[in-house]
Amino acid sequence: MSEQPHASPGSLLCHGIAWPAADGPPRLALRAVGGGAATGGAVGRGAAGGAADVVLAPGTRLVFDVVPGKWCLGHTVVHGRDSRTSHACPGRSPAERGHQCGPCFAREDTRHMHDFHRSGIAPEGLRAYLAQEHWLYVASFAHGAAKIGTAAAGGKWRRLAEQGAVAGSYVALAADGRAVRVLEDLVTRELRLGQSVRSAAKAAGLAAGPGAAHDAGSLAEAHAGRAASVRRLLDASPEAATVPFRPVDERWDPPAAAAGLLAGWDAGRVRPYPGSLAGGSHGFTVDSVSGQVLGVRLRGSDELFAVDAGALKGRRLTRGGGATEAPAVQDVLF
Incomplete structure (x- = not known):
């Protein structure tokens, strides 16, 4: 299990989990923000305003703190069938409408789609x-919604x-x-x-446990x-x-990267993550990924936990120094 590089004082803005066009490992999409160039990140490397993505391969160790607040992810200009450009928010503003500030929402091409x-x-x-x-x-999703x-x-x-x-x-x-x-x-x-299902509901469905x-x-x-x-x-x-x-x-067919979570869900062996990525300090090891849900291992536990990484979208992450504690777990007997 490999530790990711720790951060400089600059923070990283999370754009969520990005998937490739064909079956392959997803990435935690991060962009450097804050004063000065970031030579490292809470979970990756990058220059200020540049990509600092982390490949979410099994065994990847993520350690980070979440800065309070939710920030604009900028806007996208669509040039054609296979070409588009993503622009960072020029004012580095708080999010007002979903994951955007008002001016970036007005410039967003895909809102017309x-x-x-x-x-x-x-x-x-x-x-x-x-x-x-x-x-x-x-x-269709693990909790039965479609x-x-x-x-x-x-x-x-x-x-x-x-x-x-x-x-x-x-x-x-x-x-x-x-x-x-x-x-x-x-x-x-x-x-x-x-036409939509919340990422928190998807995570909760995967962690429904025995008797679901x-x-x-x-x-x-x-x-x-x-x-x-x-x-x-x-x-x-x-x-x-x-x-x-x-x-x-x-x-x-679901991606290979989701196999651990889906097998654990089918067996009723996935637990809910003890906390929310919307804030606080976190440290865990990636086991598997399904959409915007991470299947993670916590130190001191053999259990698999499902965490809603959708809560990180629009959040700023900084260097972390701890590990998420595993809760006391007791299996259902009947």
């Missing part, structure tokens, strides 16, 4: 991005990986981003299948039923017939 099929409003680069084929998928969602052709596998799905199915391939969102809204309205209502077998059965219901709706709906798409029946 989910309403373009109704408004027709989008910058030229985003229009080019939306012109490519898009997939419609159903994702969602309908979309993915551009190039991000087909990654989108479900970053969502932290336990089971996933592609149900349609639409001609473009406008058509796929017509289908997405149709499914939400007719089947009451939502959902395991791999029961969840796979429920998921297959949901996906079939969506396909039947799209096949029969006059509204779906107004947009160009074709039905598909393709399974998505």
Whole structure:
């Protein structure tokens, strides 16, 4: 188990867990901020304003403190199908709307994405991005909740990986981003299948423990039923017939990096992390990763703990010097 380099006085702004386009190790996405260049980070290396990402391989040791407050992650300019630029917040401002300050939210190209099929409003680069084929998928999570969602052709596998799905199915391939969102809204309205699930709920579901209502077998059965219901709706709906798409029946497989968490969840052996990454001091060893949830080991314990790393998004991290203490755990006997 390798310790990551400790930090200089500068802090690192966390952009969450980033997944590659194909199955491979995810990264904790960090950008250096604060006064002067950061020669090291709470969990990585980087220059001021530059990337300081940490590959979340098994055995990676993370030790950090969370600075109070939540900060703007800047904005994105979309140039076309395969090109975009991320800009840091010029004022290093606190977050006001989600993970952005007001000015950065106003400059954000992707905010037009989910309403373009109704408004027709989008910058030229985003229009080019939306012109490519898009997939419609159903994702199910450890606590039994499910969602309908979309993915551009190039991000087909990654989108479900970053969502932290336990089971996933592609149900349609639409001609473009406008058509796929017509289908997405149709499914939400007719089947009451939502379009978002909180990362905290995903972490809690993985750590439900013995006696939980959902395991791999029961969840796979429920998921297959949901996906079939969506396909039947799209096949029969006059509204779906107004947009160009074709039905598909393709399974998505979870990433190898999630194997430890998913096996532990299926066996009822994952515990909730004793605390929140929204603040405080933390130290643990990475075992596995599912979406924005880390499966971690704590010193002095053989247990696997699920921690919602989504709480780190927009937080500033600095050098840490301690380790998270494992709580006293007693197995359920019956």
